[in-house]
Amino acid sequence: MRATFSRAIAYAFGRRPELVFWLVVLAATVALFAADELLPWAVEYPSEWVIPLRFWVSDFMKWLINEADLGLFTFKQFTRSISWVFNWFLAASFGVLSEGVKIPLGGEALFHLPSLSWIALIAMLAIMAYSIRDWALSLLVGICFLYLAIFGQWGSAMVTLSSIVVAVPLGILFGLLLGILAYRHPWFERAITPLLDLMQTVPVFAYLVPVLFMFGFGPVAAMTATMIYSLPPMTRCTTMALQLVPTEIVEFGNMAGCSHRQLMWKVMVPSARPTLMVGVNQVIMLSLNMVIIASMIGAGGLGFDVLHALRRLAIGVGLEAGVAITVLAIALDRLSQAYAGKAPVRVKKKVSFVRRHPHLVAALAIIVATTVTGFLVPAVADYPESLTVTTSGFWEKLVTWINIHFFDTLDAIKSGLLLNVLIPFKRFLLSLPWLAVMGLLALAGVRLGGWRLSLGVAAMTAFVAVTGNWEKAMISTYLIGVSVVLASGIGMPIGIWAAGNDRVHRAVQVIIDTLQTLPAFVYLIPVVMLFRVGDFSAMIAVVAYSLVPIIRYTDHGIRQVPPSIIEAATAAGCTHRQILLKVQMPLALPEIMLGVNQTIMLGLSMLVITALVGTRDLGQEVYIALTKADTGRGIVAGVCVAMIAMVADRLISAWSTVRKKQLGLS
């Protein structure tokens, strides 16, 4: 008996040293639980130990804005002059797309040059799409913009578009420059990487107040916030793309006698274009994600329409305005992707300008023609309001119908989940001693990536406790944790299905794009009508938004399993099911986990929005800080959100790398 037992232990030690390790860890945690009486400070972080960081940040910002002097001018004058310059760009694009331009003729007289007519803009984009790719793309872009006209969204869409066409190129430019700097100077890359992480994970609401102070109230502040959020992927993509440029090309450039600058701009940047365009694409998508938040601080446009409609509970109107944002995103995204994939065309120099640029000439001709006829026929200049259609009544009736007939069923499901799963899990997380959580995460860091990772993770966890946000952070963790599990449960099967079937794959792509760009506000209100305010509604919103990466990465992960391995498995007589479960899934798991990682990131970025349906976590803290214009409180809570994101990111990425190495995939 005794022999068997010791043999069992030896077996466990020999075969599974990790298991014993984790058992010890578990025992230590339980011991800490028991230590509640002896070491109360290890369980609940004492409030008198909290570092008043948020007051320091507030004071610093106050000093920066009111007193900081850079010698020739103050800091505020500096930011305001930037704002003044940006405002010119904005005014120009606003004039072209939305309001028209007033040219003074002396005295009181003004010459009003109208903005691009709806026909001209649609024709121009369709021609552009045709010249980049083909008729199909042209048709898609045309339909997208026709939607805006027919559903009466044109005016607002142009306001939004006019700030997007400024914010996106500026974001790309700054991202590119920072990326090149980071490529040239490794120390700069090391310095900027954590900063980029913060820019992507600190919720926008957290730095909205300081941005308002610095850049003034209005579209420029909104645009600056948009750029802060959308620029990091461009910088990352640039650095990576330049590093991936084959050395042969660089050497060839050197041999051809290129100067430093020529080498960068004429050789390396063009040959890195495909990867750079991934960054461009991200800038476009993230900028459109920001449309709603930007409208809260004076950007107007579609975002404002969505907010306004939902405030008066016009679900259908809000949905149509929200879909208009999605439609804009899809059109711009497809155009930029097509441009990325386009091979450079050689043109003969000798033919006339018209021959060389037939599309450009056609577009210009249409612009001139529609502008002139626009003065005589108003319908050409502005899409006639009498021809707009709306489906809003249908959506409102649909939600009311579901509400009346199915509320009790939905309510029973909700209450069951809430009382049996969500609330117990929340209580469990809240009862965990903070020191134990920190210790566990640090240990996981040691096992997955060594001491440096471990220290980093511990420091980030400690930051949350030390700034006094532990309890709220745990509620956020609970909400995101539950949502990620649910999103994985829904997303993985869809991803697997899409990986095995090309038609499903294409259909899923459209749904994914819609989910990612449709503002969460649009579905938040109907969700509240059916599920009441609280954690459950918040969870649904988080799941809907963060479902995208898990589907995409599962699909991608399974597709990239080498066909030779599948063939070998088939030859060995595996069934379909066995291939999926024993070959494809384990091999795709590292990739899928990166999808889970992205799901966590997106979920965290939804936290502030969930504050609008009454959650009481870090998101609420950021939101309260925003409404009270409390800079320090918002930034500290925002950084805590970023810390959760970064801890999850570092650990999962480390695991994925280790696992890929074990599988021989990297």
Added chain:
Amino acid sequence: MKRMRRASMLNAIKSAVIMVMIGACMMLSGSALAGDPESKDPIIITLNDWTGQHISSYIMGGVLQRMGYNVEYVQADYLAQFAGLEAGDLHVAMELWATTAKQAVEASLKTGNTVDLGDTGMVGIEDWWFPLYMKEKCPGLPDWRALLECAEVFATPDTAPKGRYLSGAATWGGFDKERIEALGLNFEVIQAGSEGALFAELKAAYDRKAPIVLWVWSPHWVPYKYKGEFVEFPRYTDECYNNPSWGINPDKAYDCGKPRGWIKKIGWAGGDKKWPKAFQAARNFRLDNESMGRMVAEADIEGRKVTEVVDEWLSENENVWRKWIE
């Protein structure tokens, strides 16, 4: 409008050849009505996120335009707008409610960078509110004592046996928790988080005739669209909030309803020098709950455009706003 466009087009043709080539439309800017504006710089009026505020802002803006001023509207968050007003980026905010922004207004005025532009004449009412059909399920309403008996009617699975009172956003304050304790009500406060969520629940409950009691305010479109009443708590006095011995509960404060109070305008302090007549007009702006409620209902329930509703009011009530600019 059309005639003006055509006439102005003729002018343009005469004045410049290039314009004829492009095709032109001309507009005469400014239609000076009451004296000259002191400065042509635009006066920026903030738009917050509820319809009533838009109506006040567009009425004010319309009057200022008729006085010859240039006016711009900028969307701004209700509480974040103070930063802009203090810095001079924004110039006039038309609706600040004592019930929600009292501290913020006081703090902002204390900086000296903003000025009080006086009351709007409207009175903000905020309190517990129930749909009329609840009178059958909880007899005795609107008297608050009825809630003592039928808290359970308002319960949901996660609050049972306590009743569920739906409050607003965390920042709105309101002392509902204290009120519940002081009055001995068996209710739990649930935060809706935002106005949208708050009234989404009301709409859903109203369509099902389900029990609900929640935070509503007036002037707002909700009490016009849905039939219901405010719960009648003991009337608010300053003493009730400050002095525990006052009122029904001798040991606790807050044993009464919420304060009803002013809705104020405030402006950027520099505006008084830059556009004195305009700011005086803003000080004179007065509207009552009744006409505001009617306009809000026209915009939000009948779905008319706010600017259309405002234009109609301005042309029908010229004698009213004329007095503001004299």
